[in-house]
Amino acid sequence: MEHISNAIQTIPLNHYIILSSIIFSIGVIGVLTRRNAIVIFMSVELMLNSVNLLLTVFSIYRNDAAGQVFVFFVMALAAAEVAVGLAIIVMIYRNTNTIDINVLNRLKW
Amino acid sequence: MGSLISISVLAIIVLYLGLYRVNKALLPVTVIGLVVAAGFAVAQWNTVARPIYSGMMLFDHYAIAFSVICILSTILIILLSKNYFERISAHVAEYYAIILFSLAGIIVMVSYHNLTMLFIGIEIMSVSLYILAGIKKRDFGSNEAALKYFLMGAFSTGFLLFGIALIYGTTGSFDLEVIRDYILSNPRDISFLFYTGILLMIVGLCFKVGAAPFHFWTPDVYEGSPTLITAYMATVVKTAGFAAFLRLFAVCFAPLSDFWTPSLLIITIITLFIGNITALYQHNFKRMLAFSSISHVGYMLFAIVAIGAASANAVFIYATAYSIASIIAFGVLMLVQQQTGNSSFDNFNGLGKSNPFLAFVLTISMLSLAGIPLTAGFIGKFFMFSRALSQYQIWLTVLAVINAIIAIFYYFRVIIAMYFNQEERTAISIPGNVSFVLGIAALITLIIGIYPGFIAHII
Numbered sequence: 001m002e003h004i005s006n007a008i009q010t011i012p013l014n015h016y017i018i019l020s021s022i023i024f025s026i027g028v029i030g031v032l033t034r035r036n037a038i039v040i041f042m043s044v045e046l047m048l049n050s051v052n053l054l055l056t057v058f059s060i061y062r063n064d065a066a067g068q069v070f071v072f073f074v075m076a077l078a079a080a081e082v083a084v085g086l087a088i089i090v091m092i093y094r095n096t097n098t099i100d101i102n103v104l105n106r107l108k109w
Numbered sequence: 110m111g112s113l114i115s116i117s118v119l120a121i122i123v124l125y126l127g128l129y130r131v132n133k134a135l136l137p138v139t140v141i142g143l144v145v146a147a148g149f150a151v152a153q154w155n156t157v158a159r160p161i162y163s164g165m166m167l168f169d170h171y172a173i174a175f176s177v178i179c180i181l182s183t184i185l186i187i188l189l190s191k192n193y194f195e196r197i198s199a200h201v202a203e204y205y206a207i208i209l210f211s212l213a214g215i216i217v218m219v220s221y222h223n224l225t226m227l228f229i230g231i232e233i234m235s236v237s238l239y240i241l242a243g244i245k246k247r248d249f250g251s252n253e254a255a256l257k258y259f260l261m262g263a264f265s266t267g268f269l270l271f272g273i274a275l276i277y278g279t280t281g282s283f284d285l286e287v288i289r290d291y292i293l294s295n296p297r298d299i300s301f302l303f304y305t306g307i308l309l310m311i312v313g314l315c316f317k318v319g320a321a322p323f324h325f326w327t328p329d330v331y332e333g334s335p336t337l338i339t340a341y342m343a344t345v346v347k348t349a350g351f352a353a354f355l356r357l358f359a360v361c362f363a364p365l366s367d368f369w370t371p372s373l374l375i376i377t378i379i380t381l382f383i384g385n386i387t388a389l390y391q392h393n394f395k396r397m398l399a400f401s402s403i404s405h406v407g408y409m410l411f412a413i414v415a416i417g418a419a420s421a422n423a424v425f426i427y428a429t430a431y432s433i434a435s436i437i438a439f440g441v442l443m444l445v446q447q448q449t450g451n452s453s454f455d456n457f458n459g460l461g462k463s464n465p466f467l468a469f470v471l472t473i474s475m476l477s478l479a480g481i482p483l484t485a486g487f488i489g490k491f492f493m494f495s496r497a498l499s500q501y502q503i504w505l506t507v508l509a510v511i512n513a514i515i516a517i518f519y520y521f522r523v524i525i526a527m528y529f530n531q532e533e534r535t536a537i538s539i540p541g542n543v544s545f546v547l548g549i550a551a552l553i554t555l556i557i558g559i560y561p562g563f564i565a566h567i568i
Contacts (some may be wrong), residue, residue, distance in 0.1 A: 004526055017278075017302070031264050047267030051274050058278040067277055070225055074270060077232040081263055088255045093242060093250055093329055093464050101260075 004079045016057040023050035037089050037099040041082075048078050110161065111149030111167055112176055113216045115142060120209035123347050127202020132195075139187055143212075147180040150479050160222045163487065164284050170568050172220035175352040178425070179215050181568050182345045183208065183433045185550060190337050191542045195262045197245055197335065204244060208341065211237030215349040219356070224273045224283040225259050227353060231269070234349065235262045238342060242334040254333025261326040269313030274429035275306030292364045294434065299365075307362055307369055311376075314357070318350040319381040320406045326385075331399035336446060339395065340439035343402045344432035355424055366416055374505065380407035381512040388519050394442055395452040397434070397482050397519060401478060404516060405431050408509065410495045415500035421568045423492040429564065430477060430485035430557060439542055439551045441467050447536050457523055459532035466544065468527045470489050470551040478555045479520040480513050485557035492565075504508065 030043030052071045059067025088098055095105055119142035126134055158169035187438035210343050214233025221227045226262045242254025278417040279300045280291040319327040331339045384404030409427055414418040449456040461468040497506045538548055557564055
């Protein structure tokens with residue numbers, strides 16, 4: 001465990017923050033531009049995982065376990081969201097035979 | 110504390126009742142369980158509040174007051190739901206259980222003392238609501254509402270989490286008091302990561318409560334979801350979202366108010382205008398209520414813009430008045446929809462003659478939402494505006510009053526349709542439980558409006 005945290009600390013904190021911000025922005029852009037519900041969903045996961053990376057790094061640099069515990073909560077709730085979200089997407093696919101969100105225009109967007 | 114445990118246990122009991130097909134017992138058991146939970150919350154009122162579970166939660170007066178109002182609104186909505194879910198599906202117990210699970214999340218949201226619990230509470234509530242929005246599996250509108258709500262909810266959670274991560278990175282803790290002490294101890298050199306964190310949390314929370322420009326999912330989700338679920342989302346969920354929002358800013362970020370007040374001020378003004386002006390153009394009562402709920406978010410944001418010791422009380426009164434009036438509106442809408450099949454304004458024509466009681470309570474509810482004196486809505490607006498004026502936000506108050514005048518126009522359209530547009534229609538038969546809920550809610554609206562003293566200084 002010690003050598004892992006040492007290995008993580010060989011890279012400066014700023015680099016991690018920039019990397020996480022880039023991954024997060026890719027996720028945001030993906031959500032805003034893609035039209036396929038599954039791809040939007042994957043972009044959301046990308047956002048959540050960039051947060052996980054950031055929390056882990058902060059937690060190691062500050063020598064405080066709370067951040068890593070938070071990562072477990074994020075992972076557990078992301079899994080719960082995946083379960084419900086995929087069920088909703090399957091329900092839509094059964095009714096419309098597509099998962100393109102452009103068909104979702106019965107209600108005005 | 111006791112209320113959180115009893116609601117969670119109650120949800121599991123309800124699931125077991127469904128397993129053994131005792132559908133008759135579902136409604137009484139749920140209502141009794143919720144009354145017990147509210148009782149547990151009230152019983153804690155006089156104890157000295159201190160953080161429990163290693164500083165995770167804090168049941169102070171603020172948390173108790175908001176828990177009780179959320180539980181009571183849920184009781185009213187569940188009483189309306191008699192024979193409602195049965196028409197959607199045979200597995201009724203699941204709906205009650207999911208509503209109760211989301212209520213458990215709401216109790217966590219209003220009483221958190223650590224950002225971990227804020228995140229967990231919001232997620233427990235939201236994941237349950239994604240399911241509830243889509244419970245009409247064959248109905249296309251309901252499917253669409255569920256998917257939109259889910260994608261937007263997950264998206265906003267990402268912003269909230271990134272904000273939490275940045276705040277954790279600068280302060281080294283998720284605890285609200287430690288974060289506040291960090292701000293107070295180095296007011297000069299707070300890292301820009303912390304400011305970014307605050308902005309991202311504002312974005313995430315504004316998505317959750319539906320403030321413009323992050324409101325665009327609200328009308329679709331409210332229109333597509335089954336009417337009772339919409340009532341739940343528009344009242345209980347919105348109240349809880351605001352309680353969480355205000356708690357974070359009042360406890361944690363209040364010393365930095367110079368930084369975030371301008372951005373929230375702009376959000377407030379945009380929310381007021383978008384909500385009210387778009388509501389003018391709606392022909393559908395349910396969609397009009399969705400936009401009016403956006404404009405009410407604008408009024409409630411006042412308390413956070415003009416933050417101070419009395420903000421909690423102002424939000425509490427406003428949320429109570431708004432919730433009760435909305436429950437009446439959605440209850441009447443549910444009956445009208447069952448008779449006519451859709452929810453456009455024309456369906457209210459002639460209601461004043463065929464169903465005087467329905468028309469009367471709906472009039473009270475519309476007057477309260479518009480903020481006419483002698484109703485609870487007026488008291489709520491009065492407290493909000495006087496908070497803002499005491500902080501010298503005079504222009505904000507003037508804009509809000511203009512918006513309140515715009516709002517009167519579309520609220521009165523319903524009243525005019527009911528009393529002045531003549532149309533022959535058969536009387537709607539009102540089930541006993543619905544008339545009980547409508548009567549109680551109208552009574553509470555009038556009592557708060559005429560004699561606000563007993564609620565004015567609760568928190």
